[in-house]
Amino acid sequence: MLSPIILVPAVLNGLLTGAVYALVALGLTLIYGVLHIINFAHGALLTCAMFAAFFAHRLLGLDPYLAALGLTPVFFCLGYGLQRFVIGPAAHGEDRNILLVTLGLAVVIENALLYAFRADTRTINLPYGFDVVEVGPAFLSVPRVIGFGVVIAVALALWLIMRFTDTGKAIRAVAREKLGAELSGIDVAHIYAVTFGLGTACLAIAACLLLPTYYVNPHAGNAFVLIAFTIVVLGGMGSVAGALLGGLIIGVVESLSGLYLGESLGQVGIFIIFILVLLFRPSGLFGERA
Amino acid sequence: MSLQSLNRRRFLQSTALGAAATFAAPAVLRAQGQPVKVGILQPVSGAMSYSGQQGRIGATLALEEINASGIKSLGGAKIEPVFGDAQSTPEGGNAEVEKMNSAGCAAVVGGYVSSICLAASQTAARYDLPYIVDVGVADSIVTRGLKNTFRLGPGFGVLAKTAIDNLITLNDAAGKIAKTVMIIHEDSAFGSGLAKLLNTQLPEKGFQVIETIPHPTPTRDFNNVVTKIRASNPDIVIPADYYNEYVLLARTMQQQKVRPKAIYSVLGGAASSYKFVKEFPEAAQYIMDCNHWFDPKNPKALELKKKVEAKGEFFTYEVYMNYSAVLLLADALERAASADRAKIIAALESSTFSGHVMPYGPTKFVNGQNQGAAPVNTQVLGNDIQVIFPAQFASAKPVYPMPKA
Numbered sequence: 001m002l003s004p005i006i007l008v009p010a011v012l013n014g015l016l017t018g019a020v021y022a023l024v025a026l027g028l029t030l031i032y033g034v035l036h037i038i039n040f041a042h043g044a045l046l047t048c049a050m051f052a053a054f055f056a057h058r059l060l061g062l063d064p065y066l067a068a069l070g071l072t073p074v075f076f077c078l079g080y081g082l083q084r085f086v087i088g089p090a091a092h093g094e095d096r097n098i099l100l101v102t103l104g105l106a107v108v109i110e111n112a113l114l115y116a117f118r119a120d121t122r123t124i125n126l127p128y129g130f131d132v133v134e135v136g137p138a139f140l141s142v143p144r145v146i147g148f149g150v151v152i153a154v155a156l157a158l159w160l161i162m163r164f165t166d167t168g169k170a171i172r173a174v175a176r177e178k179l180g181a182e183l184s185g186i187d188v189a190h191i192y193a194v195t196f197g198l199g200t201a202c203l204a205i206a207a208c209l210l211l212p213t214y215y216v217n218p219h220a221g222n223a224f225v226l227i228a229f230t231i232v233v234l235g236g237m238g239s240v241a242g243a244l245l246g247g248l249i250i251g252v253v254e255s256l257s258g259l260y261l262g263e264s265l266g267q268v269g270i271f272i273i274f275i276l277v278l279l280f281r282p283s284g285l286f287g288e289r290a
Numbered sequence: 291m292s293l294q295s296l297n298r299r300r301f302l303q304s305t306a307l308g309a310a311a312t313f314a315a316p317a318v319l320r321a322q323g324q325p326v327k328v329g330i331l332q333p334v335s336g337a338m339s340y341s342g343q344q345g346r347i348g349a350t351l352a353l354e355e356i357n358a359s360g361i362k363s364l365g366g367a368k369i370e371p372v373f374g375d376a377q378s379t380p381e382g383g384n385a386e387v388e389k390m391n392s393a394g395c396a397a398v399v400g401g402y403v404s405s406i407c408l409a410a411s412q413t414a415a416r417y418d419l420p421y422i423v424d425v426g427v428a429d430s431i432v433t434r435g436l437k438n439t440f441r442l443g444p445g446f447g448v449l450a451k452t453a454i455d456n457l458i459t460l461n462d463a464a465g466k467i468a469k470t471v472m473i474i475h476e477d478s479a480f481g482s483g484l485a486k487l488l489n490t491q492l493p494e495k496g497f498q499v500i501e502t503i504p505h506p507t508p509t510r511d512f513n514n515v516v517t518k519i520r521a522s523n524p525d526i527v528i529p530a531d532y533y534n535e536y537v538l539l540a541r542t543m544q545q546q547k548v549r550p551k552a553i554y555s556v557l558g559g560a561a562s563s564y565k566f567v568k569e570f571p572e573a574a575q576y577i578m579d580c581n582h583w584f585d586p587k588n589p590k591a592l593e594l595k596k597k598v599e600a601k602g603e604f605f606t607y608e609v610y611m612n613y614s615a616v617l618l619l620a621d622a623l624e625r626a627a628s629a630d631r632a633k634i635i636a637a638l639e640s641s642t643f644s645g646h647v648m649p650y651g652p653t654k655f656v657n658g659q660n661q662g663a664a665p666v667n668t669q670v671l672g673n674d675i676q677v678i679f680p681a682q683f684a685s686a687k688p689v690y691p692m693p694k695a
Binding site for chain 1 (some may be wrong): 335337340342343351391426505506508509510511512513515517518521533534537538539544545546547569570572576666
């Protein structure tokens, strides 16, 4: 048994890391819940957003947190456009095609980034990048604590949007009964694109939260996406609260299994959970039964 | 046909001697300086792409130099590079070697990671195609008895031994202040192999290894690892990681205010990287590394450094190791006076090449391994990286233990 001096920081770190996982998973779960497709381009879009945040800092001197305010609408529009003018038309209404189109997009985006920016790993150095707050025996990195707060706020905002706005209601209607929604006068193509836009906007925020402590290269986003898939399954497909809670759980599980089994096997904990959820609660923590 | 080959003889042959002579001309020209094709194999896409692209820069710079005058014994023939992308996988490396062989390459240089070097050199061996390893440090690369494979740089065994010897020298000189060690390593062949070596050899030399922590590549977060380091408080931390993880680890250590007596890496991914020092000077300060390095007292090396930096690139070990490997091949071509593969292999076997920019002893190949190859120890001091061991190449005195912040 490890002493609390190690255990407490490990749990807190797990929560902080899990928050960012949750945000990436939020985007994924929205898109899955409504469009019923797995967006393979999610990782590539996250990398895109990280590059955007990086260059906003490098070229315009924008702090990543400020950049988030600008990048979020930009990436919303990007996501909207992608779904409306590329993925939607190219898929001809078949789920199988959408899957392949997003996979193709991922390949194109990653290689375009590789071509444009080469494989260099880029980091930014912020004055507060190394600041910590002491919580008991733990030194928590300030950017990660800020990140945690922002993720909770974003999740809350998303939940409110989904719950109380007309757009949110339309999104839920399309997710549950596409034909019925269409018959009631909801523009399904528009709602699809809005959802894809929201999912992509989440990535822009995640990228801005990651950059102060992480690095970006043309493959950086992929490291987060496999985990995000697990979280989506754990939390329940399409559930905002599920993604948030799932993300935090996965973060802590990864942290603790890394501690007990060694970092190399840390990932094992995540995938054991993944398999257990699929076996015993296939609809996830907050998912509705099919 | 290139412009260079339109020389006086060609002109005379095709005009004065008429059409019959023109048919004979290509044979004459080949003897006179037809370009020699050489495969430049690097992983320029995938996980290793940064290193691959740096390696290609080094090889290209060497080729520019060589081609300014050409290979004299081949009538001023130029080396024509055939670039290949190993895509960061051994299979990718194999496929490129096959292509290079069919393209008629006289030799292949590169590979970068051990796994690609192992696979690619074996494929090349099937065609008796000379293969010069640029970096790949696994000892097995040169112990398989492949006649075609040569390595100018040091292998793993030499690296680890030198690292441990230098650590002991360093610690003894400071009055044996360090006794405990913690090893943080990435969990593929390179990191695990090294950790195993250190775990057997360090206790014999009076060090206690408190804990060995493996982690995967990529690792997204090092906070737990650093918390463990803080709790165990070792005198020396030995990281063996690739670049990104190394930087994350060092940054997290700085953030969590963990400051052992020394951070001493062996082939540390970022420990002797100008990029790291430039971007995170505080996290990098005083870090020591036993690694590949150029000879800081060799004017040619300094000139190369200037050239690379003028292009806005970092002068990483991939650059000068590939540069040196290509020059080694050019020297062999010069002495073989032929693009024949067997003759090139023979010329490499007897090579005493000294025109490289590495801090090595005299070049002598035994079973394909250069016996003069050796790593050096570096330390980040101020905004620069200095050589601290061995004495004949040293540019600064080591700072040990690390001053308290």
